[in-house]
Amino acid sequence: MHILIVAPEQIPVPQILGGSVEISILAIAKQLARLHRVTIISRAHSRYPRHSTIEGIHIYRVPTGSPMTYLSHVKKFIKGKSFDLVQVDNRPKFVGPLKRMLKGTPISLFLHSLTFVSPPFTSRLAAAKDLAQADIIxxxxxSLKQQLSxxxxxxxxxxxxxxxxxxxxxxxxxxNAKxxxxxxxxxTGRVIPRKGVPVLLKAVKHAQASSRRPIHVVIAGGSSRAGYLNSMRALSHKLHVNTKFLGTVPHSRIHKIYRQADVFICPSQQHEAFGLVNVEAMxxxxxxxxxxxGGIKEIxxxxxxxxxxxxxxxxxxxxxxxxxxxxxxxTRKSMALQARKDCxxxxxxxxxxxxxxxIYSRLRK
Structure with a gap:
């Protein structure tokens, strides 16, 4: 089967710093390529050539811009080509136009969250129309399946x-743990309100009051809001919590950060569809x-x-x-062993x- 994967317009594949959707796209594509022929369309980036091959996967990069501008370049690339199945990641609005262009080709919509089927990105009516055009979602x-249903x-x-x-x-x-x-x-993750960093800092303040050992916090993640990140630094200072803010750590190096910790905290304050950082920690x-x-309790x-x-x-x-x-x-040791085993x-x-x-083989029958 020749599978085309259409990545979103925001972050290139491979991702340069982070981006759980793009991380997932390439990781899954590498495994699918052992069984199928796989092509990825991604946004262009100055660091990458317009075409490259990674472990048998052909990655073609087209100009980006707004989602619809990017989609127009995707359609230009696709014109005249044929695929057995197209997987669109996290962009429901792409499904209809590609479905009309690639008549008879099954379209799969791979959703990683509720973000792009919810306001302010779209209305429920528009999202319903987009979803209805996918052959499989x-x-x-x-948890995400239940929410969508x-x-x-x-x-x-x-x-x-x-x-x-x-x-x-x-x-x-x-x-060689010391x-x-x-x-x-x-x-680890984006330092934004929904991720719960204030809850984490206050929790450590609470634990430190009764702990026999000093507690050090490491926050590996950047923020699109400089003001919010600065307010988190100020909060840690105010609470007298020993906190090291690393900023954005490239995903290619993040595994080294996990190895320096004793425990991982994911204090998300809103629905998490999956939570990739949890399995990386485990x-x-x-x-x-x-x-x-959300999906955290499945992990x-x-x-x-x-x-x-x-x-x-x-x-x-x-x-x-x-x-x-x-x-x-x-308890800590036994949980750590079980976490690794589960992964x-x-x-x-x-x-x-x-x-x-x-799923895709059954869809093709």
């Missing part, structure tokens, strides 16, 4: 689930303390490979969990691609 978690019941029968994964070879536990005097807490041998929302199993926080708006709840893992060394068994990119290949 892939949701990256059962509830909002758009007419397309519920077209929705399938395919979990995302992690490169378990690159994200692995450190073999015991640190401080307990090291890690957060694969690195870290127990995860995370908000009990983090409470008291098995981590701790789920029901009252995730309350810093005290996270603080108590941090304190527990500081005090219970054996090897359930959250590899090979498993993601196998699931997609099965």
């Amino acid at each position: 892939i949701a990256n978690s059962s 509830s909002r758009f019941p007419r397309v519920s029968g077209q929705i399938r689930k395919a979990w995302l994964g992690v490169d378990t070879n690159r994200f692995h536990p450190t073999s 015991q640190s005097k401080a307990f090291r807490v890690l957060f 694969s690195s041998g870290l127990p995860v303390i995370a908000s009990n929302n 983090v199993r409470n008291n098995k490979n981590g701790i789920l926080i029901k009252s995730y708006h309350r810093p005290q709840a996270f603080g108590a969990a941090i304190l527990r893992l500081i005090n219970e060394k054996q 090897l068994e359930r959250f590899s990119w090979k498993a993601s691609a196998k699931r997609l290949s099965h």
Whole structure:
């Protein structure tokens, strides 16, 4: 089967710094390419040539701009070519125009969140029309599948689930861990309000009051809002929480940051469709303390490979969990071992691609 993957217009493939959608696209494509012929269309970038080949995958890059400007260049590239299936990632508005252009070619819409089927990006009516034109809709978690089915019941029968994964070879536990005097807490991701950094900082303040060990926080992630990032620095200073802000760390180096931590915290305050950072942390041998929302609870199993926080708006709840893992060394070790085991068994990119290949092969019959 010749599969064409149409990436969004914002971040190139391969991603330069971060971008979970683009990370997923290339990782899944590498696995699909073992079974199928795979082509990716991505946005142009000065760092990359217009065409390159990575592990048998042909990546063609076209000019970007607004979503519709980018789509016009995608259509120019596609004209006169044929594919057995087209996968559009996270851009429902692309489905209709490509469907009309590639008559008879199945179109899959791979959704990574609710963002592009919700205001302010679109109306519910417009989103429903876009979704209805896809032959199949892939949701990256059962939670996202349920949310989509509830909002758009007419397309519920077209929705399938395919979990995302992690490169378990690159994200692995450190073999020469040095015991640190401080307990090291890690957060990775965008520093934006919905990710819950204030909750994390206040939680550490709460835990530090009763901890026998000093607690150091590392925040690896940038922000499109300089003012908000500065306010987080000010908050950590005000709370007297020892915090190191690394800024945006390229994904090619982020695995080294995970290996320097004792625990990973994901204090998301809104629905997370999947939460790629959690499986990266788990694969690195870290127990995860995370908000009990969205697809996170499909990854983090409470008291098995981590701790789920029901009252995730309350810093005290996270603080108590941090304190527990500081005090219970054996619990921390057993959760870390289980986290790694779960990633090897359930959250590899090979498993993601196998699931997609099965869905697409049935669609072609």
